[in-house]
Amino acid sequence: MSARKKTRTSRPTATRPDGRRRKRASERRGVTIRDVALRAGVSIATVSRVLNRTAPVDERKRVLVETAAADLGYIPNPAAQSLLGRRTGGIGVLLPYVSGEFYSELLNGLDSTAKELGYFLLISTSHDRLEEWQAGARAMFGRVDGLVVMSPILTPDRLEIRSDEPTVYVNTPGAPDGANGFFSIGFSNLEGTFEATRYLLEAGHRTIAHVRGPVAHADADLREEGFRRAMAGHPAEECPVVEGGYHQEEGFAAARVIAAMQPRPTAVVAANDYCAMGVISGLLDAGLDVPGDVSVIGFDGVPSGRYSHPTLSTVEVPVRRLGERAVRTLVDVIQGHRAPPTGVEMIPVSLVLRASSRSLVEP
Amino acid sequence: MSARKKTRTSRPTATRPDGRRRKRASERRGVTIRDVALRAGVSIATVSRVLNRTAPVDERKRVLVETAAADLGYIPNPAAQSLLGRRTGGIGVLLPYVSGEFYSELLNGLDSTAKELGYFLLISTSHDRLEEWQAGARAMFGRVDGLVVMSPILTPDRLEIRSDEPTVYVNTPGAPDGANGFFSIGFSNLEGTFEATRYLLEAGHRTIAHVRGPVAHADADLREEGFRRAMAGHPAEECPVVEGGYHQEEGFAAARVIAAMQPRPTAVVAANDYCAMGVISGLLDAGLDVPGDVSVIGFDGVPSGRYSHPTLSTVEVPVRRLGERAVRTLVDVIQGHRAPPTGVEMIPVSLVLRASSRSLVEP
DNA sequence: ACGGGGCGTGAAAACCTTTTCAAGAAGATC
């Protein structure tokens, strides 16, 4: 019994004298570095060195190890690797939702870039609820090398993600001046609706309605503010703001309100594209023509807008690029290529005119 | 030096005599179970027992440990946990793409169910390329407790995912009879278009076109087959099949072909909803009315279809439920509640008639 | 009063990899 103690040295798994080990290695998960070492006739240290190219190894042994690893189909156990404090190869993505084309495009950008750079994605949604945020962040803890966070409602300091991992915020308020050391990537919410509204004014529209996005969403507030600024100086009845949301139903409901207004607006700036589609649907339903009676402009530039009927004028956000920039920046920080940035990087948006809006001045 | 050997016992981190450890624990990542044990004045084994409720512990110590853990904000290191071969808490999701409403709804179902059951998602896309499949599967290895795989092109045996982890296939061909021990969840591709086509026939349409999905996609093949079976016995010119795809552009292009046909079809069964929207867009563009001149029916039941114009008739697939069933089944297997099932579970689809199709017999 | 049976608890092994340290071999220089 006391003699056992000193035998704590490496011995081949097969020839171990005492049988009361929990499970034979082969019964457990796949092949380990031991199996490779055994087969190649070298130590596990050498195997590690070969596989990670971390030190020069004799050519013959190198080949031996490589073929042994290939034969056995050896894949290093990621848990053991990250236990050493090395990279996990994961990027955590915290989003409010995943449904809808905006998020699917965002995910697309995040995913392709992550794949290109050799990372994979861990995803968790919060539904804008603080406890789900924190549960998600806790689940990510120690499993990822960095975090991409999009939270249109809760500001970073309220989220209290006290992660040691580098974090990039996307379209998240509360770090407007790069204060608090946060870094975020945003797009021009305010300027987007401002430009869209100004275009409508220049196109001869007088009474323009805005269907705003969900309450307390910072980006919805900014879009409303852009609309208000463009309409500054116009009488209140010429720039009504209607409660809405980011989904078609809400746009549909808002359209009923707008169709009944006196004077009736000849144009609508909607919170986003889905909302705009709902608005169009509701206006048609109320017997109005789009863009004959009412012009409608959306926001986001979702792919469907190109094929909806009428095709949708919109403020186009390069969503995929947004995701790509987020991941690239994050990976740069993770790999130490650059110091953690602070501040806000703004991605410009552009007004895309299609068939759902028309000019009244040059018919 | 030789005296050191026998001191391999637990000692408080702070009082270790030799200073040549790589890093002090406190400098590394957050707090460990040792810190909690130290603060609570118990052994690490007891801390583990309290936190996992794995064995009865004296009430007073339990409280002590719990407050200590809470005070320090202790989060167990997941790498160390999964190193023991325990659960990782992750579910791997391998998809061909993530863009489009079908996938975003699927993700939604997967994500909410996973969250409900205490799992998080690892996501990787393959773009239908074998090497990306295998890279994704390798990246998942050892990081997840199970896999959800959707591969409309490559069959499970061709994918060669030799994962020890339980796997649920979604809408994946090649395990039609539950052969090879695969388990998959599918929906009625063939029956869906069959029913849609039969409806159109009963509604008085004679010449009906099918715009098919991408080549080599098993589900596209099945949908075409459903169309063909419903049209069995009709002369070939009354049931043309046009090359298409799953995106709007392809539907748009197919519409040009259909608009020029002689005799011109009065109805179109499209590969999916996006395709149908493209078809509608293309038909309108060609000066035809939908559903006045041509009826169009899609497939999938994406949310946008309710608000497109005209609103879209479709074969509705309960996509969220699909995701939910996949995760629930998988977690049941992971947790040992049931043996790994084999075979196919079919989720029924339903024909939803909206404004893009009309009956010719009862006007 | 003494022996046996639970029950609670701590020590230490096990999980798998990377990395450091030391040692051995080979080569080079005087």
Next chain:
DNA sequence: GATCTTCTTGAAAAGGTTTTCACGCCCCGT
């Protein structure tokens, strides 16, 4: 030929957790 240097290699520690094993204690029964 001997010593020193360089290069390659293996042994072992470290990383944080769970789990097993064994020990000591208390309580109960005879």
